Amino acid sequence: MSSPQPQETGGSDPSATSRGPLPLKSQDFEAYQYTHLKEELHEIRLLTLLPGTFSSDIRLCLDITPLTADHVPEFEAVSYAWGSACDPVNIFVGKIGRKTLPATQNLAEALQYFRYQDKPRTLWIDAICVNQQNPKERSQQVNRMADVYSKAARVVVWLGPESDDSSLAMDCFDKIASKVKVDWTTRSMSAITHEVHWGDRVTESPLEPHEMLAINHLIYRSWFERLWIWQEVILASEHTQVMCGTRTTLWNSLRATVFWLYVKNHPWFSEAAQFFLRIQQLYNLCLGKKGLRSNDLIHQSRNCICTDPRDKIYALISLLHESDSIGIEPDYAKNVYEVYQDAVSSIIGSSRQLRVLTTVELHEDLERVPSWVPNLMAARRCNKLPLYDARSSTIHTLLIDSLGKVLKVEGIAAAVIEQVEPFWVHNTSLKDTRPELKRIARRMGLQGAAVQSRQFKAFARAASADEYAERCYPPPNGGPTAAQIEMVLHDILETDINNDLAGFHESTLALFKHYCRGRSLYLTKDGVPGLGPLAAKKGDIVTVLLGSGSAMILRPTQEGNYKLVGEAYCDGFMHGEALLGPLPDSFTAVFRHNPTHGDYFWAYLDQETGVFQAEDPRLGPLPPGWSIKSHKNEQFWQIFVHNQTGVARVKTSRDPRLSWEALEKRGVPLQVFDLV
Known part of the structure; x- marks a missing residue:
């Protein structure tokens, strides 16, 4: 099967006329009736977009064909944002006749740009090729979408029509991709021209502010917020094309640009804060790895948008690491939290790990939903903590009660929380981070002579989530060292002047804010500082659970059970000290x-x-x-x-030395916690 050439685009000229497809009117059109798909024959529908001018009515044919390893028809799969269902547009099915399907204006507009003037084009588009009114077919076809996008000759990403200097942004993608080569395996880049400064992380970016703004406007388009794009582009071939108006570039060029923007040293510009937030999100997508761990995938896609909240699970199934395989198929007859609960139970059972529980934030407003089931419909209030190594082994046994509501986990109660101080900074600026950290530190008794104490160093580690440069080897470029983190915190506590941000002071404040925003700093009864969920409160228990690398905060109930509050950092317990000393x-x-x-x-x-x-x-x-x-x-x-x-x-x-039996022999006081 020959692949379409990346530069090929629709031949219609949008400048020829301003008239587009007409919205639906009260005319005597006959609604198109879908023919049943035979699941046992692995059938899908493909649409043939018939040729026409840019503004003529959109006509297409729908055909049923098998899609198997031995039979792969040539087609392109479209990745796009559905848009609003208001004021749908007529799509005519068949070369003649009055049978119609409704399409969103976003989709109708995309079809205008996709359409060739002189030849048909074969596409797969979910809104048309799947009968959205048939829940059974929808479930079956959603389960096949990984096949569709991986077997397509090319995936075409539609970002929308040209606006806000989008052509300039597309030019920047091509320019950067022509200057650097990115190795995503080693996460490194190098210059591929004599202009070596393009591949140097330290040298300041040569892009002008207006170019950065153009890129910022483009990457904030709705397509980049969709959840399903994770599957659509990660499973796609290397020929994946990105289209904006009449301009096209390769997905790999956009990926190279995102990497370059993520690691390069950039001057400040008017929309820099939101720009770098989006680049960080896109970096995870552009890693392009199938086989991600469940907690990483759920964390990274948590704030993405999907029409049906059940797709927060279904859209990710095909991307999971084999050890996290959840063994469930899309079933839109189930309610949302039933889907989430089934997924979490399956992930824990197959992986023998509890890492998926790090996606949980306490949801006290959902009475019938167990606390250990994440509410993926809610946006995450805080950033994911770094990966720790609390040295907890795999779970000993997986026990869920017959109603599926009680999850029995094993571990050790490491500490009890005595004092909690929420970090109340929500804006994108760093200017409020200094006074907020100072307020919290003083309420925890860190002033005067205490600033030189061991507790001060522990507080610095907690406020930064222990994310200092020496933690990694080799150390990353630009990250503050442990000494620099302590120096900045000392400056915050001992001076009243909000000094101009420069060098590692700025990066350290950004680090504090990244991990503290949406969280609380706390002290245990033993005076140990930590960083936990915003919902943490006095009396909560800091635990190390078998199968979880992070500390987890639990809340005792009057019935003798526990609610899961969320993941935490507790100084002195994140490298196995609770279990091994x-x-x-x-x-x-x-x-x-x-x-x-x-x-x-x-x-x-x-x-x-x-x-x-x-x-x-220690073993x-x-x-x-x-x-x-x-x-x-x-x-x-x-x-x-x-x-x-x-x-x-x-x-x-x-490691068999970290099993329940081995830990008991070491005298570790393990216990069972019933999570409800």
Whole structure:
């Protein structure tokens, strides 16, 4: 099957006339009746967009065809924003006749641009090729969308007509992609011309402010907010095309631009704050990885928009890592929270991990929904915390009561919260971050001599979520060091002057705000600072649960159960201390980059020798019957083999020394928490 050339676009000229397709009128049109699709034959519908001028009525033919591994018809799949259903437009089905389908004005406008003047064009468009009035067919076809977008000769992304200097933005995409080469595996870039400054992260961006504004306007179009685009572009071929008006570019050019904008040093401009917020969101999308972990995928797509809230799960199924496979199919007969609850239960059961619970924020207004089920219909109030290594193993058993409401989890109660101070900064400016941190620190007793104390250092780690440059190896460019974080916090607490932001002061304040916004800082009864959910309150319990790398805050109920409040940082408990005790003085836990896979893994650095190891120095010998199999990347990976069965467990999440039985032998006071 030959792929369409990326530069090919619709041949209609929108400047020829201003008249577009007419809105529906009370004429005697006959509504098109869909023919039944045979699921057992793996059938889909394809539309043939018939040729015509830009302003002529839109006519198309609908045909049924199998889509299988052995039969892949040539077609293009369209990715677009549906738009409002108000004032629909007539789409005529058949070369002649009066059978019609309603289409949103956004879709009708896109079809005008897609249509060739002299030849037909075969497309798959969900609103037309799926009978949206048939819930059973809709469920079946949604389950096939991964097939459709991965088997299409090309995916065409429609951003809308030209406006707000969109042509300039498209020019910038092509220009940047012609200057740099991006390696998404290693997350690096290099110049591909003699103009080496384009590939240098430190050198200031050569883009002009008006070019940055044009890009900002384009990336805030509604298409970039859609949830379904994650599946549509991640599963698509390398020929994916982005179209805005009559201008086109390749998706890979847009991806390269997003990476470049994400890592490059940029001067400030009028809409910089919202610009970099959107670039951060698009960076996750442009990583373009199938096989993401459930919590990462849900976090990254949490604030995306979809018409049906059940699609918060269904749109992501095909992108999940195989270990997080949830084994459910789209079923629009189920209510929203039933879908969410089924998904969470399935993810925990298949992964033997609780990491999906980090997506939860307490929702006390939903009485019949268990607290451990995330309300994905609500926008997330805070940013995801970094990845920690509380050294909790996989879950021992998965127990959910017969009604599916009580989730039994195992772990240790590490601390009780004594004081909670919400961080009340919601705007995009950094100017309110200093006084708010100062207010909270003083209420926690950090002033005067206390600014030099161990608690001050712990507060600095909590306010920054322990996200300092040395935490990663090699350290990222531009991130503040632990010493710089403490220096900025000391300046905040000891001076009344709101100094001009410069250098690491600005980046450190941005770091504080990134993690504290929408959260609360707290103190435990032992005086340990932490960072938790906005809903945290005095009396809540900080726990380390088996199967979760983060600390989790639980709230006791009068019935002896617990509600899940959300994920947290608690100083002194994020690297396995609650289960294994402190690390030896010479060792530190480091998030080490593996250039082969482009991922980061926890490793232990012996600061005396400079040697990294995957083995936790606190763990003793393996229990009888177990051995470690050598791995070519032994600094990153460990493979544990059960000698009798031959079963292999990879990495520390499967370490038999972290099982329930092994931890009990170490004297760890494990208990069961019933989450309701």
